[in-house]
Amino acid sequence: MKIAFYNHTSDMSGAEISLLLTAKHLKKAHPILFAPEGPLLQKARSQGIEVTALSSFRARMTRNPFMLIGYAMGMLLAGWKLARQLKRSEADLVHANSIRAGIMAGLFRWFHGLPVIWHVRDMPPRGFMGQLIRRFAARSAQAVIGISDSVLYAMEHESLVDKCHLVHNGVELKQADPAERRENREKVRAELETSQDAQVLAIIGQIAPWKRQEDAIEAFSTLVREGRNCVLWIVGEAKFRPENERYLAHLHERVKDLQLHNHVKFTGYREDVLEICCGADLLLLCSEDEPFGRVIIEAMSQGTPVIASRGGGVPEIIEQGRSGWMYETGHIQELTDRIRQVLDDDRLWRSLSHNGQQRAADRFSIQQTAEKVEFIYQQLLNRPGTRAYEHRQAKEMM
Template sequence: MTRLLCYMPTPGGLTGAPRRLLTLCQVLKHEGIDVCIASEPGSDLLAAAEAQGVETICLKLLEILRLRHGALFGGSLFFKLRAALALIMQNLAFARLIRKSDADVVWLRGSKGIAFAVLGAWLARRPVVWDVDGSWHSRGVIKRIYGLGLQISRVVVHQYESAGEQIFGQKAAEKFNYKSYTLVPGIELNRLESLKKRKRGQDGNQNPEQPFQILEVGSICERKNQRLMIEAIAELKRIGVNRRILFQVAGGVFEEDYAKRLIEDIKKTGLQENVEPLGWRDDIHSLMSKADLLVLPSLDEGVPNAVQEAMYIGLPVMVSNAGGMPEIVEHGKTGWVLSVDDSRLWAQQIADCIRNEEKCRSVGETASMYADKHFSTDVWGKRYAEVVRQAAGQL
């Protein structure tokens, strides 16, 4: 049996990426892959994995490597030397962990997985499956990290067809195309079935006196682009949409400065009664079942869990044209795909949803049928297991 060690160094809460890893581990176990997750001691990810019967192992991250927003690669020459030494030490610790776990294959995610662990996997002489996910675009130090990941990894997994070119650039994507695979992630449809039925029961009973509820899921940060929605809601008032709007933002603060600017925008536009910051929530699916529209105006994305789950539930989705979202949402049929830099266009499309609720519901129903057909974990799990076995040299 192939043994796979999955490493996620800084999982944070149980947001999209950790939840997706947990789902992946379950489907790989079903396909006969022996899975172990390595992460920070005491993390929510390890606790959830243990609750699901997935083997876990702890690997503490050196303090300097916890820095966010590219700060790890900035600063003085002395700081850069400290950071480089910490990366070497972290990789050596990971190499020892690999040998201890007796893994046949190593799974890494994103740029951090490569920076913190790919040399360790190389030193331990274990093949690497690199799940690129929604990684940063290739430039500066990140470009060098990606180059290392592309060279060492035996298999590179993308969530959508154009990911390689978008993230690595055309030249690198073509060079390493022979080891690249596109696997659109699956979601646990059975877990959402009851909410799907609840959503259908509510859709025909909207009260025009109630607010039109718009939900955005994701950390408060520039990448998630919540400020565009404030501009769009302010525009809705200017063009004479009388229905009250309630914009719910579910997600913790990831960038303090961006959160402050967001609050300033809300006050400046007088939308305090229209915006409800919910903070970190573990009842996202319940929020989806009560909402009228899910929005995700992100500047950069892979294939977000929230969009896939909303589509299956039957909640209409309005997304930006970033990353893999245009590959799973068909504009005007299973949702709406809009430019990330035109808040007026977003306002006009939201206004159309409010004025044509039957059409909006129909789009949600069509999306639900599409999700039922394309987002199952069965196909995803089988194909991913084949990729892992190929990396292990068993195919």
């Protein structure tokens, strides 16, 4: 099987990391990555993944009718260029790595003729726009993969019922021994100028209002006022939208207002997420309706306890009080209490650490993810009418 992975952007975020991990661990399929030139293609090349560079186009949501028309025309042109590339390729199937990528791949499916899978990694919009997206998916997608039950529920449409598949994100489970984890911890803390005996909290992800990094800052400020030797690492960068840049500036201002500049480290984007998790005593996730939360399983895999907001796909990962703790999104006092509880109880910390590692190993390995994805490929390509099916029939008749 030759699979055309399509990503509409070459910027790196959780979706792109998951794409590369899945492509890397396929055993029965040969991936070809179609994306604009940039960090994603550079990373793919370094991993030996075949790539095809596309021209870049980025549309944004707007109420300006003239800009909206321009974006729509740009998407049509980009979709047509993609369809021509797919038509010339030897791919058997298109695996679109987002809602937007699914729309682009489906626009001219009548021309390229390949089955299209939508891999939905974000909550689809509500209202009229969400209805349009679901209807278009029902017409253009041969399968929809959701990274959580919560995401699939948001994509619910009568014509999609038999097309939807749940495939959780997976991570590479690196079984580092205690000595290696201790070495990673010391190295990362030294690099980030953080005391080895400080209590370190980390929040990792794209800087965006819906990620609610401000909640972590507010809870953390209480711990500092209590006289604790603690540090907060805010890991990630603002990208994709101007409002994310403004939110990052707001976070810096809030840290200044609370006089936390000696306790909070803005690290920017980091590729060494597992090492960051080793360096932290606790991972926080404060998002509103997080679609899945791959950083949760990354932290779990390294034995770092997690406190996360209850919502989206998070309850599908965390067993409350056993492999992590959840709190109600936006409830700063509850978040603060949970942090204090885990940091002050060594026995609880060790229990969450052990159970979290076991949970990640049992349920969220990248090998499990890749196997489920390949099973979906085989189901689609074994149907009469697909290019792969017709090629196989032709070979059997020779």
